[in-house]
Structures are given as C-alpha cells and as structure tokens.
Amino acid sequence: MQPTPHTGRRAPEERNPDELDIVIVGLGLIGGSLAKALSQNRHRVTGIDQNPEVIQQALLCSAISAEADDGTLSRADLILLCCYPQACIDFVQKKGALLGGALVSDTCGVKGYICPELTKLAREFSFTFVGGHPMAGKEQNGFAASEANLFEGASYLLIPCGAPDGAVALMEHLARSVGAARTIATTPEHHDEMIAFTSQVPHALACAYVMSPLCPEHPGYSAGSYRDVSRVARINETLWSELFLENREPLTREIDTLLGHLTEIRNAVAENDREVLRGLLRRGREIKERLGE
Amino acid sequence: MQPTPHTGRRAPEERNPDELDIVIVGLGLIGGSLAKALSQNRHRVTGIDQNPEVIQQALLCSAISAEADDGTLSRADLILLCCYPQACIDFVQKKGALLGGALVSDTCGVKGYICPELTKLAREFSFTFVGGHPMAGKEQNGFAASEANLFEGASYLLIPCGAPDGAVALMEHLARSVGAARTIATTPEHHDEMIAFTSQVPHALACAYVMSPLCPEHPGYSAGSYRDVSRVARINETLWSELFLENREPLTREIDTLLGHLTEIRNAVAENDREVLRGLLRRGREIKERLGE
Numbered sequence: 001m002q003p004t005p006h007t008g009r010r011a012p013e014e015r016n017p018d019e020l021d022i023v024i025v026g027l028g029l030i031g032g033s034l035a036k037a038l039s040q041n042r043h044r045v046t047g048i049d050q051n052p053e054v055i056q057q058a059l060l061c062s063a064i065s066a067e068a069d070d071g072t073l074s075r076a077d078l079i080l081l082c083c084y085p086q087a088c089i090d091f092v093q094k095k096g097a098l099l100g101g102a103l104v105s106d107t108c109g110v111k112g113y114i115c116p117e118l119t120k121l122a123r124e125f126s127f128t129f130v131g132g133h134p135m136a137g138k139e140q141n142g143f144a145a146s147e148a149n150l151f152e153g154a155s156y157l158l159i160p161c162g163a164p165d166g167a168v169a170l171m172e173h174l175a176r177s178v179g180a181a182r183t184i185a186t187t188p189e190h191h192d193e194m195i196a197f198t199s200q201v202p203h204a205l206a207c208a209y210v211m212s213p214l215c216p217e218h219p220g221y222s223a224g225s226y227r228d229v230s231r232v233a234r235i236n237e238t239l240w241s242e243l244f245l246e247n248r249e250p251l252t253r254e255i256d257t258l259l260g261h262l263t264e265i266r267n268a269v270a271e272n273d274r275e276v277l278r279g280l281l282r283r284g285r286e287i288k289e290r291l292g293e
Numbered sequence: 294m295q296p297t298p299h300t301g302r303r304a305p306e307e308r309n310p311d312e313l314d315i316v317i318v319g320l321g322l323i324g325g326s327l328a329k330a331l332s333q334n335r336h337r338v339t340g341i342d343q344n345p346e347v348i349q350q351a352l353l354c355s356a357i358s359a360e361a362d363d364g365t366l367s368r369a370d371l372i373l374l375c376c377y378p379q380a381c382i383d384f385v386q387k388k389g390a391l392l393g394g395a396l397v398s399d400t401c402g403v404k405g406y407i408c409p410e411l412t413k414l415a416r417e418f419s420f421t422f423v424g425g426h427p428m429a430g431k432e433q434n435g436f437a438a439s440e441a442n443l444f445e446g447a448s449y450l451l452i453p454c455g456a457p458d459g460a461v462a463l464m465e466h467l468a469r470s471v472g473a474a475r476t477i478a479t480t481p482e483h484h485d486e487m488i489a490f491t492s493q494v495p496h497a498l499a500c501a502y503v504m505s506p507l508c509p510e511h512p513g514y515s516a517g518s519y520r521d522v523s524r525v526a527r528i529n530e531t532l533w534s535e536l537f538l539e540n541r542e543p544l545t546r547e548i549d550t551l552l553g554h555l556t557e558i559r560n561a562v563a564e565n566d567r568e569v570l571r572g573l574l575r576r577g578r579e580i581k582e583r584l585g586e
Contacts, residue, residue, distance in 0.1 A: 135514070135515070135516045136516065137516070137517075154516065155513045155514065155515075155516070157513075157514070182513060184513045184514070191514075193507060194507060194510060194511070194514035194515075195514065197505050197507040197508070197511070197514075197519075198511050198514050198515035198516070198518065198519040199515070199516070199518050199519070201502070201522075202502075202518035202519065202521065202522045203518065203574075204555065204558045204559075204562075205498065205502075205522060205555065206577065206581075207554075207558065207573060207574050207576070207577025207578070208551055208554035208555040208557070208558055208577070209494070209495075209498075209551060209554075210577050210580045210581050210584075211550075211554040211576065211577060211580065212490050212547065212550050212551065212554075213550070214486060214487060214490040214547070215490070215580060215584070216580075216583075216584065217487060218487070218490070218491050218584070219584075219586070220448045220450075220475060220477045221428070221448065221450070221477070221484075221487035221488065221490075221491050222428070222448075222487075222491035222492070223428045223429065223430070223447065223448070223491070223492070224430075224524075224525075225491065225492050225495035225496065225525055226490075226491040226492070226495065227586070228495065228521035228522065228524055228525075229494075229495045229498060229521065229522060230581060231517075231521055232517075232518050232521075233577040233578060233580065233581035234578055234581045234582060235574050235577060235578050236578075237571045237574035237575040237578055238571065240574055241567055241570045241571040241574055242567075244562050244570060245562065245565055245567060245570065248562055248563065248565060251562055252559060252562055252563045254505065254507070255555065255558070255559040255562070256559065257504075257505050257506070258501055258502060258505065258555070259552060259555060259556065259559070261500075261501035261502075261504040261505075262497065262498065262501040262548065262551070262552060263552065264501070265497045265500065265501055265548070266497075266545060266548040266549065266552065269497075269537050269538065269541055269544055269545055269548070270541065270545045272538055272541060274534055274535075274538060277534045277537060277538065278530045278531065278534040280500060281496075281500050281528050281530035281533055281534055282530040283500070283504065284499065284500025284501070284503050284504060284526040284528060284530075285500070285526060285527055285528045285529075285530055287503045287504065287508060287509075287526065288499075288503050288523060288526035288527045289527060290509075291503075291508070291509065291511070291512075293512070293520070
C-alpha cells in the first residue's frame, strides 16, 4: 500500500518542539492532564472525545483550543492516543489516512500488544510511531480528575519501536515539558515485565487482599500497612482487566513468583520454623534497604 | 501462692489519673515514644532499659526523670511493658514480687500468647493486668526514632482480660492522653485475627514482593503502587518473626485466604477469562469503596 497523500503537514525540520500542533485523542485522566499541561505552553492543543460534555469542559478550562476534526488531524504534528489500548488501534485504523507524516504516540500501560500493531499501521499509513507510558495515575478517573501537574516528578517510559532518533528526542522533550523527572527508552517486552511487577501485581494484590472476610472489620484495627496494600483496590475494572489480559504471560509469571515467595513465608510460619522465617524476612529487609526506596 | 506484700503503693482510689508514678520497661520506639508523650504531663515517668546509653539519652531529653530500680517498681502505679513479648513475660516473672497492687500493661502486637501468661502472673503476684496495643509504628526502631506524637490519631487496642472496669478506664484515659484517637476493647483471639489481616499479612507480603528477581530494576518503572506494597519490607526480622510465630494459626489462615484469592485472579488472567477477571476486580473495588478507606 502506498503512503497516503497528506496536505498541510509541516516537515519535521520545520517544527519547533515548543510550538506544535497537537491532537489529543481521549480526554480522560491522562489525556485531560496532558492537554492541561501542554496547553500551558505555546502548543496549539486540540482534542477528540466521544463525550461532547467532556469537549465542552476541556474548552471551558482552555485545556484545548478547539475540538479536533479531520482537518486538524491532517495538519497535526503530534497525535497523542490517550484511550484504552484497543480503542487506540481502532482509531488509527479508521483515521490512518489522515496521519501520514505525523508523529503518533500512545499512553497505554501495556506495550507488547499495542506497539507491534501501531508500528504496522505506521508503515501502512506513513506516520512515525513512538510508544509512550507516563507512569502517573490516581484513584479517580475521567477529565474531571485530570490536572496539569499529574506528571510532575514521574517517569515517562518510551518505546522507540524503530522510530528515528529525532522522533524519540521530541517525545523526550515533551515528557520533560509536562513535568516528568525522567524518560526511559526500552522494549515492549521489558516494559511489560517491569509493569507486571511494579504496577499490575500490586493492583491484583489489593483486590485479592480486601476480599478477606475480615476486611469489613478493619476500622480501628488498621493503620498504614492496611491502607497502603489496599489503596489501589479502587480500580477501574474495565480498563485493568483489558491491561491484565494484554499482559497475560508476564503478569501470570510475576503473580506466580509472588505466590511462591509468600508460600515460603506461610510455610515457615505454619511449621514454626523460626530460623527459616527470620531468614526470609531478613532477605526482604536487605533487598528493600539496598534499593533504598 | 499468697499475694506478695508490698509497701508504699497508693490505693487505686487515691490515684489521680493525670499524676501517676509510671515505669516504662524497654525504651525502644514504642516505650521511648510513650515516655516522651507521658512525661509532657504531670506524671512521674521513670524507665528501665538494658542499654545504659539509652537511659542516658532518655534522661537527657527528659523523657524519664530517673532510671527505675526495685524501689521505683514497688511504688509505681502503672508499669508499661514495652519490650518483645517473651522479654515482657521474663521481666514480670523476675520482678513480680515488686508489682503487687500495681496496674501492668504491655504494648505487644500479638495477644493470644502474652495475655494468658500475664493474667496468670497477675493472679500470682496480685497486680492488675490489662493488655494494650497502640497501633503505631514507623520504619525506624529504637529510642532515637521515638517521638512524643507517635500515637497521634492512632487506635489503641485494649484487652481487658477480666481486669476491673476502673483499670480499663485508666488505660483508656492514658491512651487518649498520648494522642490516640480511639480505644477499642476486645479479646486476645479477635485482636490476633484482625492483626494478622491488617498488619502481619502486609508485612509478609512486602517481603515476598521484593524477592522478585525484577525488583532491583524497578527504579524508573515504578510509582506509588510499588512504593506502597514494598514499604514495610524494611522490617525488624527478629521482632516480626517472634510476632508471626506467636500468631501462627490466625496468620497462616489469613495468608491462605490471600493466596486463594490471588490465585483466582491469576487463573482468570492465565485462562484469558475476561468476564471472571472483571468480576473479581469489580468485587475488590466495591469492597474498598464500601469501606471508604
């Protein structure tokens, strides 16, 4: 298939990285926060959302200067896909003919599925794709919860997927400009196994933990430990079940690793084996102390 | 065995609950913090610690007005045992003859073992025993980490163990006076199953979690979820292995409950069962939202 013709797009060398035409697709917590952060700079930020009320809210608070249409998409320098993984792919399949020459990035929490799909679509429609994952969130969802400083101090993970260095550098620049403390470039595979450990396992754990029949009685008997483990049980189950299933193998592996280690501690307790138990807890402490955080 | 004779002890009705002779046995994080909090009031607070340097530090900052000796013990209104569970029992076995007529309380995190032992010793030596567990802590240990406001807003759990109402009321008063937001009176058995769930399981989990081979690579790939689950891996393994083993059955039961629920989530992921997975995560969310905290 031939590259789709496109009109009105600036060549990469003509783009000032602080004055871009940016379209944000999906103005939820992440998309809304990116819109609020980016529109504080000199970019022209427009947005797309399936909910017209969200568009109105985003316009009212100047998070976007206009709703994006096909014309805006065909002129944009950068398209940020901020919807659920499958919805990102569906959007690009539908609108790909308008994206030739643009830089496209996503914000999905799992990469092994979406990156190959979007890399394939990038070849088909002649746009450039760099995977992205700003490591920020909160317990509330939606545009109403979005805030310009959501990414302050966060890591912004980038998955180059073979894109030119200049495109990756532009994404690094943008990540810094919204407040990210660092960017890390990695592969979809390493991204997904790390996310299984650092984020998905804690979410699975929080849900499993609060299922104890004793949980409703916790008030008065609990302090920081309960609060910390249970916090992220306040989950968006539609989004997270999609993210879990798109990361099936690494997540299953990491849960199995945790089940194994927790069973070791459980058995040392059940068997009253003080030396083994103390050794296991010491090992946990030493790892945590060595990492320092 | 007859009650041991004692001299110089005030009768309970003569005691002003805000002007007590208090001996704190063990000036670590909890004992040191109690000393600092109580000595701000009109009590006379003295202390015992196996480390002479700790006594010097406690004197220097006026957390105690003197080191306690046998004379102090035999006159004290209240003895607060703030050492490891077995050390508390050993201390009372050794010094019980000095305690007749006094109120004795402990601060141990597990009650099913220590409460019957100290109740038996209370009968033998004619003192009154009320079990206590201030639900506060931090990642550092020892007198150096202690602070007067450690108990601010905390729950202070009390195990009456058949003590007279007046003794329990005095402990409630003291708990409030060091900043506790509430006191709850319960049985050793209920205390221990709740603590297994709210405190011991999160500590076991934190240690098991950081044992993942991926843990050392977490910087840059982690945010709040990792931090919250791993926080209490910074554990005092000597104290906690003692606490775990003194709570063997409730803790084993609670870890098994968690292993079971986590395995359900794991299987739904491994089997790619979106409906079951979404249902499990929804269940977690709904429990957490219903509890509100």
